[in-house]
Amino acid sequence: MKAIVLEGLNQPLTVKDIDKPTPKPGEVLVQLKAASLNRRDWWITQGKYPGIAYPAVIGSDGAGTVVEAGSDADSNWIGKDVVIYPARGWGESTEHQSKDFNIIGLPPDQGTLAEYIAVPVTDIQAKPMHLDFEQTATLPVAGLTTFRALFTRGQAKKEDKVLITGVGGGTGVFALQYALAAGCQVFVTSGSAEKIERARKLGASAGVNYKAQDWAEQLHQLSGGGFDVILDSALGQGFEKLIDICKPGGRIVFWGGTAGSIPELNGRKIFWNHISILGTTLGAPAEFEQMLQFIAEHKIEPVIDEIFPLAEAEKAIRKMDDSSQFGKLVLRIG
Structure with a gap:
């Protein structure tokens, strides 16, 4: 599959062919239709973010369609359009994250700037019906x-x-x-x-x-x-x-x-x-669900500054150099 890979410090984001992930039991495979960039991604490309390792498929925001399940128990998700909760290991408390918390988009977790991603079934929610994939992909981290x-x-x-x-x-x-x-x-x-x-x-x-x-x-x-x-x-x-x-x-x-x-x-x-x-930082999975309900109830439509094809990820992230954007920068996949 095609993915955007950061090979090292001060290196441009480039398109690479990497292995398509296989979902394990308890996971689903999402065919990503759109992803969006966050200031976090920009800091990673600058080498100024904790825990950077290379090579990295960056990106924490993504929306797409479930195409495969790691176990029959989760096969009901196949064919459904979803948005991905962008982190792992929040923990039991809603007051703060656990010591195992991390946001996807740095090794060992593959990010969303790719054609496919395998994620825990607990980390997906149905795409808001009034939004398209590009709009939905803006929601996870910033939203x-x-x-x-x-x-x-x-x-x-x-x-x-x-x-x-x-x-x-x-x-x-x-x-x-x-x-x-x-x-x-x-x-x-x-x-x-x-x-x-x-x-x-x-x-x-x-x-x-x-x-x-x-x-x-x-x-x-x-x-x-x-x-x-x-x-x-x-x-x-x-x-x-x-x-x-x-x-x-x-x-x-x-x-x-x-x-x-x-x-x-x-x-x-x-x-x-x-x-x-x-x-504060990010939010718990329960808050992610509450946010999506709030967005659906009020029919909020995210503001998108510009949409780029996946192959132009480097051009998109360079727009962050001078913070000229108003709203989100989105990558269309496929």
Whole structure:
């Protein structure tokens, strides 16, 4: 079968012929129809992600059709269109992942940038009926990460004021769509006026350019006093100002850290205002199912920036070099 393989550090993604996997008992073989890229994939190609090993078939997001089952007990899945939960070993707790947790797309787990993948039958869910394969393939990592951040950790509810920092990437756009569907009033930041305008067209109430010296003050005024929930995936020096625009009892939820670490914070502001600062990552299989139900209920359609054929994976991931995309980058397979 054809697969996209990363052979080593600073090497381009290339198409290779590799063996088609055979599903073991408890697994199914999925013929992938589409996959999507995440910032994680970009970091892997840069050699800046834990546990990198080569060669690697990267990719964590995928959707397709079950074509084979490893045991007769799971043969009822054959012919069904599915989306793949993107990790292994979350564990029993919904509060946090186990020590055995890992996201697919690095050895020993084959990723989704391939024509076929064998996965545990417990890691597949039916494709939302209102979405095509390309749309469905955008959901696993970015969709689940933001669903957990917004609802499980951030406890967002109707009429909450929500701030999404750095809108434009997959997680930021999903967060915007989810929060609006839940009846929240949403504000955004970006370094791009074009991305702020696109967010406004999707339903954001207002947006501020984070390159402005007074971006936090602008947001505080626009929101009428601050935010109940703030979602952030950058950290860095700007994180300190989030404390000032978080309402008493508010929640700041973060994942990633593209702008650095958390700076020194004024603890008095945090405890006096009962502000919660919460870390998160991906989500449990049960949350994956809840996310798909939420998407189906609200008929949410993921925003796709561009669709590439599988053979152009290197071209697609290079678009991430300057973060110019708005929404997800998708690879069509077959």
